[in-house]
Amino acid sequence: xxxxxxxxxxxxxxxxxxxxxxxxxxxxxxxxxxxxxxxxxxxxxxxxxxxxxxxxxxxxxxxxxxxxxxxxxxxxxxxxxxxxxxxxxxxxxxxxxxxxxxxxxxxxxxxxxxxxxxxxxxxxxxxxxxxxxxxxxxxxxxxxxxxxxxxxxxxxxxxxxxxxxxxxxxxxxxxxxxxxxxxxxxxxxxxxxxxxxxxxxxxxxxxxxxxxxx
Numbered sequence: 102x103x104x105x106x107x108x109x110x111x112x113x114x115x116x117x118x119x120x121x122x123x124x125x126x127x128x129x130x131x132x133x134x135x136x137x138x139x140x141x142x143x144x145x146x147x148x149x150x151x152x153x154x155x156x157x158x159x160x161x162x163x164x165x166x167x168x169x170x171x172x173x174x175x176x177x178x179x180x181x182x183x184x185x186x187x188x189x190x191x192x193x194x195x196x197x198x199x200x201x202x203x204x205x206x207x208x209x210x211x212x213x214x215x216x217x218x219x220x221x222x223x224x225x226x227x228x229x230x231x232x233x234x235x236x237x238x239x240x241x242x243x244x245x246x247x248x249x250x251x252x253x254x255x256x257x258x259x260x261x262x263x264x265x266x267x268x269x270x271x272x273x274x275x276x277x278x279x280x281x282x283x284x285x286x287x288x289x290x291x292x293x294x295x296x297x298x299x300x301x302x303x304x305x306x307x308x309x310x311x312x313x314x315x
Contacts (some may be wrong), residue, residue: 152263155217155230157210160252161259167202170253171227174203178219178228187211187219206252210236211245226270232262 142147163169174191192204220229231254238244260267 109155128223134251150232154232156193156215156234157213157231157236158217158219158228158252159231159254159258160249161229162207162253163256166191166255170202170204170249171225171240173201173225173227175224177224181218181222183216183218184212184214186210187256195277203249208247209245210247211241214293226274229238229259229263229266232306238295 148203163171174189176189176191179185179187186209187255188207188209189203190205192200192202194200209309215230217230236245256267256271260271
């Protein structure tokens with residue numbers, strides 16, 4: 102004796118007809134509903150890029166492209182890069198002292214595999230994955246070797262590209278700056294208080310010495 106659920110009969114080709122119905126519906130509605138358009142007239146039109154899309158890295162700067170560059174040339178991204186496509190040279194003054202900024206920062210886009218590890222390990226919020234994808238060139242080497250001039254982009258660009266991520270970074274950086282400013286103000290106030298205490302102590306000793314002489 103057989104038990105269990107009864108056999109369900111499915112009309113052969115039903116899925117095909119359902120798919121064709123969806124296709125036909127989209128085709129008809131595309132004539133009068135803009136949001137139903139599934140084809141973009143590229144390159145005159147471009148589909149919006151998802152914030153999760155990632156392509157080659159770029160460097161973020163605040164206000165000034167050189168002085169405001171967040172990168173400190175710590176070389177963590179260079180060491181962690183799996184295909185070793187990042188090359189960094191630390192900038193130094195005439196005495197050899199570190200200026201905590203890159204003199205050279207090159208990325209070979211022909212080698213980069215868009216893994217995003219460089220942006221994940223960066224402790225200074227200076228490198229993120231870009232959304233630019235039209236990078237074709239007939240120059241295999243020079244055209245795909247990006248330096249500071251091509252990699253540096255403003256914090257406003259980052260905000261436009263990934264608003265949620267950039268807002269979080271800006272809020273965290275602002276909080277850190279306020280914390281440092283408060284610590285510096287407290288240190289300055291302590292130093293001022295110590296100086297005044299020493300001055301008062303010196304004046305008290307001087308007054309005591311004059312009293313003994315009298």
